[in-house]
Amino acid sequence: MSQHPNHQMDDQLLAKYLSGDATPEEAIQVNDWLRLPGNMEQFRQSAYIWAQMEGDPVHQLPDQNNSWQNIKLAMQAPVSIPLQPGKHNRWRFAIAASVLVVMLSGIYFLFFQPTQRIADYEVKKNTLTAENRVLRDTLPDGSRVVLNSFSAIEYSLDFPKSGRNLGLHGEAWFDITPGPSDPFTIFAGDVTVKVLGTSFNVRETPDSVLVTLQSGSVRMCRDRDSITLQPGELGIYDIRNRHFEIIRSADPNQTGYATRIFDFKDESLREIASQIEKAYDIKIVFNNQALADCTMSSTFNNESLDYIMNVIAVTLNITFRTENKTVYLSGKSCE
Structure with missing residues (x-):
């Protein structure tokens, strides 16, 4: 990748990335380049053009500058429409307006329509x-x-x-x-x-x-x-x-919701229940709200839910009952 201040990306490397032929090192190089300010817009233009030209072995970006110059020249060219008094002036103005609409339509298609198509390309x-x-x-x-x-x-x-x-x-x-x-x-x-x-x-x-x-x-x-x-x-x-x-x-x-690995150290049953609920997609109900303040220490390494609840019950001298995806805890408060 070029180290030039404007962060230009080599077209051939970008083409390899878009076609899926880039090596892992080249893919990382392009990903790093995309993180730099202003480069995402160039990539979006290239991605859109590539989608339109898929299957063509040559990757070339269109020369928008030349196209813009051509449109500007067309707009600057004099349009001779002699005006004469009378009722026919209206349609002569209409012709002039039509010419301008065609020119502006060309500008829109060249510069704005691709942006819309790029958006369509990205949402896929x-x-x-x-x-x-x-x-x-x-x-x-x-x-x-x-x-x-x-x-x-x-x-x-x-x-x-x-x-x-x-x-x-x-x-x-x-x-x-x-x-x-x-x-x-x-x-x-x-x-x-x-x-x-x-x-x-x-x-x-x-x-x-x-x-x-x-x-x-x-x-x-x-x-x-x-x-x-x-x-x-x-x-x-x-x-x-x-x-x-x-x-x-x-x-x-912190990652127990995914790994189901826990190391509780003098943790409240309220916090333990909250983490177990998320990891096992269940609901824990305290029949006696005072139980939530009980504390315990224990380590679990991707154990079954039934195993965890039995350890909690034995440690805190409480009972539990499971119905569907809800666990009910009962017992005396821990004092």
């Missing part, structure tokens, strides 16, 4: 949305994703053929199918997360982007700044200060 994507519950699904490349409530991901209709790239809004856990020659890229706010094969969590908030790594290795990037995470670490990007930070020991409970 898959969107996976979790509303008020956790959603688990498998992507076309075999990678597994767990979307936290009120989160969404978007990816191309021809994913992964066009590259394993997706956008994230909210929070999601990913277990990526290994692809040594095909990196997986996630765009979350201002940050790009790049991996080859690993399991990790990405959370986007208005103030920060957080990545928790369980296995493998991931790189968090913004422009030329980046950090690399190792298993068990939490990477944080502060959006306002544009600063990366690594926390060496991540809290497993």
Whole structure:
């Protein structure tokens, strides 16, 4: 990629990217270029033109400057319509107006209509949305994703053929199918997360982007700044200060909604129930509200719901009853 101040992208490299022939290194190069200001518009124009010329081995961008000059010359050319007194003047004005409309229509088609078609081209994507519950699904490349409530991901209709790239809004856990020659890229706010094969969590908030790594290795990037995470670490990007930070020991409970791995230490039953509800898509009801203030410590590693509830019942000397997807807790308060 050129380092010229205007961030120009080589047309041949862009053509390879659009056709799906770019190497992983070239795909990452284009993705990094797209993050720079003003480059998305050039890409949208190229994507639209490529869609219209699909199958043509030669990738060339149209010379809009020449077309614009031709239209301007046509507009500047004198149109001789002699005016004579009488009733025929109206239709002569109509002819002049028609000529102007044709010229303006050409301008519209050249500069505005493609933008509309580009928009049509861009909306052709898959969107996976979790509303008020956790959603688990498998992507076309075999990678597994767990979307936290009120989160969404978007990816191309021809994913992964066009590259394993997706956008994230909210929070999601990913277990990526290994692809040594095909990196997986996630765009979350201002940050790009790049991996080859690993399991990790990405959370986007208005103030920060957080990545928790369980296995493998991931790189968090913004422009030329980046950090690399190792298993068990939490990477944080502060959006306002544009600063990366690594926390060496991540809290497993933050990703328990997806992994069902918990390490509760002197935690209230209210908080424990809240996390279990989300992870197992159930509802927990306290028949005695005082039970919510009981505290306990325990570790669960992707155990069954019945196992977890039995541990809680024995530890706190309470009882539970399950009906459909609701668990009722009963017993005396913990004093």
